[in-house]
Amino acid sequence: LPPRIFSFTPTNAPAATTVTITGTNLLGASAVSFGGVTASFTAPSNNATLYATVPVGVVTGPITVTTPGGTTNSTDLFYGPPIITGFNPTSGLAGTNVTITGTNFLNVAAVRFNGLNAIFYPTNIGLLGAIVPAGASTGPISIVTPGGTNFSTSNFVLNYTADLRLTISDAPDPVTVGGNVTYLVTVTNAGPFAAPNLRLTNTLPAGASLTGVGTTLLGSLSTSPSMVIVSVGSLAVGGSGTLTVTVAAPGYVTTLTDQASVRCDYSDPAPADNDVTATTIVEPVARLTISNAPPNLVRVSWPAGLTNFGLEYRASLPATNSWSNYLTTPTTIGDESVITEPHANAARYYRLRRLP
Known part of the structure; x- marks a missing residue:
């Protein structure tokens, strides 16, 4: 039978x-x-x-x-378990049509991009099409059938981009030894998508002490002896914010270099402005020293690091007597700029003045 x-x-x-x-x-x-x-x-x-x-x-x-x-x-x-063997294209944006190949695609119940349901259209047991849904993120494609669920071995990459732009300025520049210098870092998102998980990092100048910090960005702020980090969940298209960092200049350097960088989870189509630096000149204290020098000379000296200062003089202090530039080029001796001149005047007054 x-x-x-x-x-x-x-x-x-x-x-x-x-x-x-x-x-x-x-x-x-x-x-x-x-x-x-x-x-x-x-x-x-x-x-x-x-x-x-x-x-x-x-x-x-x-x-x-x-x-x-x-x-x-x-x-x-x-129903045998579904198996995804490939998909094309391997990257794109919401609305992209993706062709998925494999086996056991009969009676498909769902197609998902990193867990987000997509519109799909079965072709045959080994081929189907799907449309990348709005809001999808990079991750595997999964297919659900009566035979089970299968995930692709590679990720479908969402080509979201966010053009982050970073600028930095310092003030004052130059700064006197022991004085404070403030670095203003500004980040802007030029789009076309919001920037998720934005991280703004500021590396402090070597040897400088952090004396103040503030930000207009809505997120968390953390500090260490060498670094300040701001983390923001998302920076909208057209959004911007600032990080202000103030440090004290140490006495053993001639320049300070502050570095800032910004990153997010999306790629940047123009990354050249994601990393910026500002270099600040550190000046010694503007101290003028006058002393006798044999046999009958006046010795005037000041720190050689004060390259943007000039020496001025006048014969008396009343305001009616104007200051004149000392035109002789000083001699550098060790860490000093020095001029000498004979005792040819009843009195002479000297001062250092910052050059314009």
């Missing part, structure tokens, strides 16, 4: 799973297949039950049993 399959359980399973097939006239079975893929089985001991093993590479389709009485197919389908 011809065999018949009434039911089987489970109705979907991975390879090597035992499936119980119930029916009639199963005794003497000589072949079992799942979706056309040959499966191993245990010879039935009665007409009503047969045990088969899901084969490797199982394809969604009916279970087929062959006996001396003929061949029969189940009316229900056995």
Whole structure:
């Protein structure tokens, strides 16, 4: 008599799973297949039950049993697990049509981009199309069928970009040893997308002590002896904010270099302005020293680091007597700028003045 399959359980399973097939006239079975893929089985001991093993590479389709009485197919389908073997393109934006290839795509219930449901249109058991949904983020593609859920081994990359622009300024410049200099860092998002997880990092000048910090950005701010970091959840298109860092200039350097950088989770189409620096001149204290020098000279000296100062003089202090520039070029001796002149005047007054 011809065999018949009434039911089987489970109705979907991975390879090597035992499936119980119930029916009639199963005794003497000589072949079992799942979706056309040959499966191993245990010879039935009665007409009503047969045990088969899901084969490797199982394809969604009916279970087929062959006996001396003929061949029969189940009316229900056995669902093999879906497998994604590739997709094209591998990157894009919301609205991009993506072709997904693989196996066991029959009766697809959902297609997701990093967990976000997408519109899809099945083509056949090994091919389907999907549209990248709005709000999708970089991550794997997953397919849900009655046979289970499968994730792509590689990520679909969302080509979001955010053009972050960074500027920096310092004041005062130059700064006197021990004095404070303030660096103003400004970040702007020129789009076209909001910048998620923005991180603004300011590396303090070597040897400088942090004396003040502030920001207009809405996020968290952390400090260390060498660094200030601002973290912002998202900076909107057209949004901007500032970080203000104030440091004290140490006495053993001639310049201070402050560095700032900005990054977010999206790529930047023009990254050249994501890293900026400002260099500040550090001046010694403007101290003028006057002393006698043998045999009959006046020695006037000041720190050689004061390169943007000039020496001036006048014969008396009343306001009616104006200051004159000392035109002789000073001599550098060690860390001093020095001029000498004879005691040729009843009185002479000197001062240092910052050059314009």
